[in-house]
Each structure stands twice: as C-alpha cells, then as structure tokens.
Amino acid sequence: MPNLNENYLKLQENYLFSEIAHRVAAYTKQNPEKNVIRLGIGDVTRPLCQCAGEALLEGAKEMMSADTFKGYGPEQGYEDTRKAIVDYYKRSGVEIDASAVFVSDGAKSDTGNITDLFAHDNVILIPTPVYPVYVDSNVMCGNKVEYIEGNADNDFLPMPDWNQHADIIYICSPNNPTGACYNKGQLKEWVDYALKNQAVILFDAAYEAFVSDSELPRSIYAVEGAKQCAIEFCSLSKTAGFTGTRCGYTIVPKELVFTASTGEEMSLNAMWNRRQCTKYNGTSYIVQKAAAAVFSEEGIRQCRENLEYYRENARVITDTLSDLGIRFYGGVHSPYVWFECPKDMDSWTFFDYLLQEIQVVGTPGAGFGENGKHYFRLTSFGTYENTAEAMKRFRNLLETNKKRKFVFSDWKSFLS
Ligand code: MLT
Numbered sequence: 001m002p003n004l005n006e007n008y009l010k011l012q013e014n015y016l017f018s019e020i021a022h023r024v025a026a027y028t029k030q031n032p033e034k035n036v037i038r039l040g041i042g043d044v045t046r047p048l049c050q051c052a053g054e055a056l057l058e059g060a061k062e063m064m065s066a067d068t069f070k071g072y073g074p075e076q077g078y079e080d081t082r083k084a085i086v087d088y089y090k091r092s093g094v095e096i097d098a099s100a101v102f103v104s105d106g107a108k109s110d111t112g113n114i115t116d117l118f119a120h121d122n123v124i125l126i127p128t129p130v131y132p133v134y135v136d137s138n139v140m141c142g143n144k145v146e147y148i149e150g151n152a153d154n155d156f157l158p159m160p161d162w163n164q165h166a167d168i169i170y171i172c173s174p175n176n177p178t179g180a181c182y183n184k185g186q187l188k189e190w191v192d193y194a195l196k197n198q199a200v201i202l203f204d205a206a207y208e209a210f211v212s213d214s215e216l217p218r219s220i221y222a223v224e225g226a227k228q229c230a231i232e233f234c235s236l237s238k239t240a241g242f243t244g245t246r247c248g249y250t251i252v253p254k255e256l257v258f259t260a261s262t263g264e265e266m267s268l269n270a271m272w273n274r275r276q277c278t279k280y281n282g283t284s285y286i287v288q289k290a291a292a293a294v295f296s297e298e299g300i301r302q303c304r305e306n307l308e309y310y311r312e313n314a315r316v317i318t319d320t321l322s323d324l325g326i327r328f329y330g331g332v333h334s335p336y337v338w339f340e341c342p343k344d345m346d347s348w349t350f351f352d353y354l355l356q357e358i359q360v361v362g363t364p365g366a367g368f369g370e371n372g373k374h375y376f377r378l379t380s381f382g383t384y385e386n387t388a389e390a391m392k393r394f395r396n397l398l399e400t401n402k403k404r405k406f407v408f409s410d411w412k413s414f415l416s
Pocket of ligand 1: 040041042043108131176237
C-alpha cells in the first residue's frame with residue numbers, strides 16, 4: 001500500500017467552487033421549475049472577441065495543412081505570443097524581457113504549481129480573505145501558512161508588518177474576492193519589505209484589465225525594485241473571456257537569483273523553465289495564436305468592449321447596494337462586489353438563504369478564508385439581464401423583509 005499525501009486530510013472536502021456547484025445542483029434537482037441566477041464563480045458570459053475567434057480559426061486551418069502543421073511547441077510559449085505580451089506591458093509603460101515570460105494554460109495552474117520551486121520550511125504570508133488556491137496548494141504540499149489580515153479597518157488592503165519576517169508573500173491586486181486595489185505607494189512598501197527580507201512576492205494580476213485609473217498599478221513591475229523580488233501571474237480568462245479557452249502567463253524575471261545552502265546561485269527563471277520543460281508541454285498553438293491576437297492593439301480594444309459590459313453589471317449591483325444602504329467594496333477596478341452578510345449570519349447560511357428565497361447564487365466569503373466568514377461576493381460576469389433581475393429580486397427581498405422586520409432587519413449597515 002502506498003503512503004498517501006495526508007496533507008489532503010487537512011483540506012476542506014471540496015474546493016470552494018465545486019461545493020457551490022454541488023449545492024446549486026441539489027437545489028435545482030429539487031426545484032426544476034425555478035430560474036436560478038448564477039453570480040457565484042467568476043465565469044464570463046461574453047463570447048471571445050472577433051480578433052481572438054478569427055485567430056483560433058486561422059490556427060485550426062494551419063493545423064490542418066501539412067505545410068503549416070505544428071507538433072510540440074516550445075514549453076515557454078511561441079515567440080510571437082511572448083512578444084505580444086511584452087508589447088502589451090510596454091504600452092502601459094512597463095518593460096519586461098521576453099525571456100521572463102512563460103505562457104501557460106492559466107494563472108490558476110501556475111499559482112498552484114509555483115510551490116514546486118520552494119522548500120517546505122519558508123514563512124509564507126497569505127492574506128485572508130483571498131483566492132483559495134494559494135492556501136490550498138500550500139496545504140497540499142505540507143507548507144505552513146501565516147495569514148495577513150484584510151478587514152474593513154484596512155479596506156481589505158493589508159500592509160506589511162516590518163517586525164515579522166517572511167520568505168514568500170502572496171498578493172492579489174485587484175483583489176479576488178474583495179475588489180480592493182493597491183496603489184503604487186502601497187505596493188512599493190510591499191516591494192521594499194520583500195527586498196529587506198530577501199523574500200519573493202507572488203503577485204496575481206489576473207484582474208489587471210479592470211483597473212480603470214491610470215494612476216493605479218496593473219503590474220507589480222510598475223514599482224521600482226520589483227524585478228528583484230516578484231513573480232507575476234496573469235490570465236486571459238477575465239481580460240479576454242478565456243475561461244474555457246485557457247491561457248495565462250507567468251513572468252519570472254532573470255534578476256530573481258538566490259543563494260542555495262550549498263553556496264550555489266539559483267535562478268528562479270531557470271528553475272521555472274526546468275519545471276515547465278519537465279511537467280508541461282506548452283499551451284496549444286491555436287490558443288497561443290488567439291492570445292497573441294488579444295494582445296494586439298485592436299484585440300485589446302475589442303476586449304475592452306466586453307469589460308465595459310461587465311462594468312455596467314457591476315454598476316447595477318453597486319447601485320442597488322448603495323440604494324439599500326449596504327456598505328460594499330470593489331466593483332470599480334474589479335468585477336467583484338464584496339459586502340457584509342446580515343448581522344450574525346455566516347456566509348454559507350446567507351448563501352443558502354439567497355438560493356432558497358430568491359434563487360440567486362453568490363460566493364460565500366468563508367471560502368476565501370477566516371476574514372471572509374461574514375462577507376459575500378457577487379460577480380459582474382453574468383449577463384446584463386440576469387444581473388438586473390438578480391438585483392431586482394434582492395431589492396424586493398430586502399424591502400419585504402424590512403417590512404416584516406425579519407432577517408434583514410438585523411443588517412447593521414442597513415439600519416445605521
Ligand atoms: C473566481 O470566481 O474566484 C474565479 O473565477 C476563480 C478562478 O479564476 O479560478
């Protein structure tokens with residue numbers, strides 16, 4: 001009998017979004033006539049933009065002809081795709097070298113896989129609340145995690161504690177789930193802290209395309225010194241609707257060199273390259289062709305039309321919450337809106353309650369960590385019609401309950 005990786009015993013039985021899917025499936029099985037609106041997982045509803053779709057078709061045609069057919073590609077990504085990513089950064093004023101760019105099947109895989117590069121005795125700082133993959137992937141390999149507290153007092157933007165040492169720091173900005181976004185000064189403090197501690201920041205920029213204020217950094221490399229201390233993960237899932245098409249990229253600057261216990265120099269770029277060549281055969285050619293098209297100026301212009309559509313949905317959600325006097329976070333530089341559950345209601349109870357009463361699915365904050373236990377997340381990635389209908393139901397529920405002095409009469413912020 002094999003000895004199993006018993007770290008899996010320390011995980012919740014289901015991954016957050018699988019648990020939500022199970023609960024919704026059970027509900028719809030029992031209530032097939034109900035129209036359930038899903039504003040839970042951040043899955044997009046707009047189709048691929050024209051540029052990306054045409055590139056996919058062109059790529060498929062190339063694969064059907066002996067002259068242009070391609071087998072295994074470079075594990076790091078095709079040159080054109082890497083260059084298109086470099087140019088995309090350049091247009092926002094950030095210089096990166098193509099040798100630092102590794103194209104992949106998404107930021108989720110890479111943020112999970114990156115643990116391969118590090119030993120198991122590091123001090124790992126992870127914010128709570130945050131995207132659950134960071135914690136789960138560390139728990140799976142037996143790593144101990146320390147939490148940095150995001151809460152209403154710091155607007156869910158925790159800052160470094162200079163008295164505490166760290167080796168690895170996870171940052172997600174704009175943040176999933178809270179939508180909070182660090183400014184340049186705040187990120188600079190994290191970079192300075194990492195440099196002082198010789199730590200590595202693992203920066204998840206999956207929602208960078210939603211940043212609508214040019215003063216806010218969309219990449220950690222907009223901050224001086226970041227190439228000496230940060231790896232950046234990004235994805236086309238939200239930027240370009242690739243949740244089903246799958247493409248992301250990770251930037252591992254060559255400046256990231258640390259001294260091993262043997263005294264040898266180890267480059268994270270070389271290690272990641274070694275890891276990818278061993279365990280990954282590269283992102284498919286046609287997907288990379290579409291990704292390169294997305295990062296052209298015209299591709300980005302087309303993607304922005306979809307982002308505008310989601311922004312309008314976010315406005316529908318935030319306008320409703322504002323009208324009802326419910327304090328919220330996010331929804332501006334982020335597709336997510338984050339708000340407190342009614343007093344004393346934990347987020348899973350609130351999830352079940354909304355599903356039962358108005359058939360609206362959101363994401364319970366508990367799934368993002370301890371500090372999310374009494375919060376709830378709605379996504380703006382649904383269709384406009386569904387978003388408007390969900391918020392209409394939400395408003396009606398609240399107003400009916402207010403009259404009845406029922407559950408929602410306990411909503412602290414609503415009464416204040
Ligand atoms: C989310 O809803 O948090 C995201 O869609 C999850 C993901 O990107 O994997």
